[in-house]
Amino acid sequence: MCLSRLMPNPSRFIAIIPLGAILVLCALLQIVAALWWADEFDTPNDATSIARNLIQTGEYLDYAGWRLYGDSAGQADAPLRMHQLPGEPLYLAAGFSWLPAFLWRFLHLPVMLLLVGSIMWCTRHCFGKPAAVAACNAAGRSDSGWTFMAALENTAATAVRDGIGHGDHSGWLGCA
Amino acid sequence: MALGMATTLGGWAVRNHSISGEWIFGSTHDGIALWSSVYPQARKAIASGQLDYLNSEYMQEHWAAAVSMSEWEADSYFKQKAFDHIIANPLATARLGLVKLGLTFSGIDPGIALLTPRNAVALLTNLLALAGVTV
Numbered sequence: 086m087c088l089s090r091l092m093p094n095p096s097r098f099i100a101i102i103p104l105g106a107i108l109v110l111c112a113l114l115q116i117v118a119a120l121w122w123a124d125e126f127d128t129p130n131d132a133t134s135i136a137r138n139l140i141q142t143g144e145y146l147d148y149a150g151w152r153l154y155g156d157s158a159g160q161a162d163a164p165l166r167m168h169q170l171p172g173e174p175l176y177l178a179a180g181f182s183w184l185p186a187f188l189w190r191f192l193h194l195p196v197m198l199l200l201v202g203s204i205m206w207c208t209r210h211c212f213g214k215p216a217a218v219a220a221c222n223a224a225g226r227s228d229s230g231w232t233f234m235a236a237l238e239n240t241a242a243t244a245v246r247d248g249i250g251h252g253d254h255s256g257w258l259g260c261a
Numbered sequence: 262m263a264l265g266m267a268t269t270l271g272g273w274a275v276r277n278h279s280i281s282g283e284w285i286f287g288s289t290h291d292g293i294a295l296w297s298s299v300y301p302q303a304r305k306a307i308a309s310g311q312l313d314y315l316n317s318e319y320m321q322e323h324w325a326a327a328v329s330m331s332e333w334e335a336d337s338y339f340k341q342k343a344f345d346h347i348i349a350n351p352l353a354t355a356r357l358g359l360v361k362l363g364l365t366f367s368g369i370d371p372g373i374a375l376l377t378p379r380n381a382v383a384l385l386t387n388l389l390a391l392a393g394v395t396v
Contacts, residue, residue, distance in 0.1 A: 152293050152315065153335040155324030165332050167277050167289045172269075 104205050104217060111201055111221075112194065119190040128177075131169055136177035138164075145171065281333055289332045292340035296323075298361075299343055299354050307360060310372015 127133050131147045138146045146164035153165070180192040201221055209217035270286050277285040297303065297315050306314035323342065327335040347354045364371065368383035375384070 154328050166280055167285055170288050
């Protein structure tokens with residue numbers, strides 16, 4: 086029997102969903118995940134540690150030399166100064182400096198919504214609505230953002246050990 | 262858009278030039294990221310669910326070569342190694358790229374069991390997409 090006879094028609098389903106609703110669902114998933122599903126987060130890249138260094142020392146430093154030099158090399162202990170583009174570290178540093186700790190876990194929410202919204206908008210205008218939903222989902226599976234199902238799938242998996250700052254559980258939802 | 266890119270990347274490049282003497286518009290992570298994405302151990306890394314993983318044992322030779330280099334030189338070293346590898350192994354690199362592309366769009370994590378919640382959701386969404394295509 087044809088598979089499509091057994092399954093609901095997703096095209097019809099997608100046709101009646103406003104893309105804005107997907108964006109809202111995406112935001113809700115992110116908020117729920119940040120509030121209840123994990124309590125300590127860090128970015129998979131070094132943006133968080135660079136932001137910390139920036140706040141503490143005023144210098145843009147990254148202590149991730151092991152990737153270039155290995156663990157046993159002396160160079161690995163030296164800070165790197167151009168190892169990551171500055172957008173995310175500066176954004177995080179601004180957030181850590183100016184926002185209360187309980188909001189840090191939501192720092193990536195506006196970035197994620199902007200990313201998902203932009204992808205959906207562009208894809209819809211180029212290829213139509215079903216493609217926009219698919220692109221939104223695919224984007225969420227990449228390293229560049231979380232959305233839709235990916236928020237469900239990835240949130241727990243990317244929780245890491247170190248909370249930010251004050252020794253409490255004020256982790257935040259990190260995505261690189 | 263061009264002006265925005267020029268302003269942001271230009272500012273970053275000026276800052277990098279002031280501390281290193283080199284005009285770096287990207288980052289010194291680019292080389293090692295490209296290398297770890299295509300190097301001979303990259304396929305094994307995918308099997309463990311990683312897209313960007315450095316095998317310590319395999320990397321010893323390269324880390325030893327890079328140890329006396331500056332941050333910029335080490336980045337250039339790994340970038341060159343990556344391009345050399347791609348040129349020497351174009352088909353294997355293309356196959357690797359296709360596998361990564363497929364994994365990205367399928368959402369399946371090969372590092373965990375297929376019936377874990379994450380992969381089950383991915384399978385379900387892929388099944389729905391397949392049904393949508395065949396309707």
